[in-house]
Amino acid sequence: MSISETILPEFDHEMANTRKTIERVPNGKFEYKPHDKSFTLGQLASHIVNIPTWTQETLMQDSVDVNPGDGEGFSTPQHNSVEDLLKSFDEAVTRARETIAETTDEQMLQPWSLLNAGETVLTMPRIAVLRSFILNHQIHHRAQLTVYLRLNDVPLPALYGPSADEQAM
Secondary structure (H helix, E strand, O other), rough: OHHHHHHHHHHHHOOOOHHHHOOOOHHHHHOOOOOOOOOOOHHHHOOOOHHHHHHHHHHHHEEOOOOOOOOOOOOOOOOOOOOHHHHHHHHHHHHHHHHHHHHHHHHHOEEEEEEEOOOEEEEEEHHHHHHHHHHHHHHHHHHHHHHHHHOOOOOOOOOOOOOOOOOOO
């Protein structure tokens, strides 16, 4: 079994859970933020939606420079409605899944580097980047999103078992 075949079930499960969470974002609360230092709900949801797009850069390039010095640094596209979030998320997940499925074990084990203004921040095998910077990173921010939703009295979806809002009565 290939590395891609072993990670795709986890990818599918986590993306489905993320989609269920995004579906709960209330359209009228995109400017909500729990603290001055926090993302707004819209910024956080947009960031979560953008994370799967990093799959192509991770698996098809040797590195990414988030601040290349030419004025085209990293910027998260912002979304203004749940419908737009879901459309972008579904497109990103489809492309990411296809890219993972097409990536060979040899490619998964090749080093990938994150750069900032030409300086190497880190280098890891691509599979480690896929698991940490894409899957785990998205899970982390999805958890933050569930806190935002709870603070706005939005019922939480079941993710790894029933939520307090979806327990069998």
